[in-house]
Amino acid sequence: MQDPHNLGACLRTADAAGVHAVIVPRDRATGITPVVYKVACGAVESVPVFSVTNLARSLRLLREAGIWIYGASDDADEQLFSSDLQGPIALVLGGEGKGLRRLTREHCDHLLAIPMAGQVESLNVSVAAGVLLFEARRQRMSN
Numbered sequence: 001m002q003d004p005h006n007l008g009a010c011l012r013t014a015d016a017a018g019v020h021a022v023i024v025p026r027d028r029a030t031g032i033t034p035v036v037y038k039v040a041c042g043a044v045e046s047v048p049v050f051s052v053t054n055l056a057r058s059l060r061l062l063r064e065a066g067i068w069i070y071g072a073s074d075d076a077d078e079q080l081f082s083s084d085l086q087g088p089i090a091l092v093l094g095g096e097g098k099g100l101r102r103l104t105r106e107h108c109d110h111l112l113a114i115p116m117a118g119q120v121e122s123l124n125v126s127v128a129a130g131v132l133l134f135e136a137r138r139q140r141m142s143n
Helices: 004-017 034-040 055-064 102-106 125-141
Strands: 022-025 049-052 068-072 089-092 110-113
Touching (some): 004 022, 004 034, 004 125, 022 055, 049 055, 055 068, 055 102, 089 125
Parallel strands (some): 068 110
16 A cells, blocks of 8 residues: 555554454555554554565465455455455455555455446445455354
């Protein structure tokens, strides 16, 4: 994520959804800036944020720990609302405009698409994060 407003909004949403942690790449991404603090409205203090130098390695370590990796992609075959998000999962979202990088996609166990009814092809990353996180929360609360 290169836009600090998007990162701040994602952190705020992550806190609201009960996320355990957020992982962001160190390179080509925004860090925790004053803008991120302001937009996150306190979530920077409540949600652990890990900045990693190698996202692919981090995803591999998560998988080895028994966490399923779900990537968001507008061209995925699997639809979000028909997916089982109740177990230990990590949700991966791509950068603004470009989506998931090839290597990141390859480290995902599943790719999910958010069903879209309108003319736009994609959502803002912070909006997509909200849809994904609260669908996972909805599924977990229903059991």
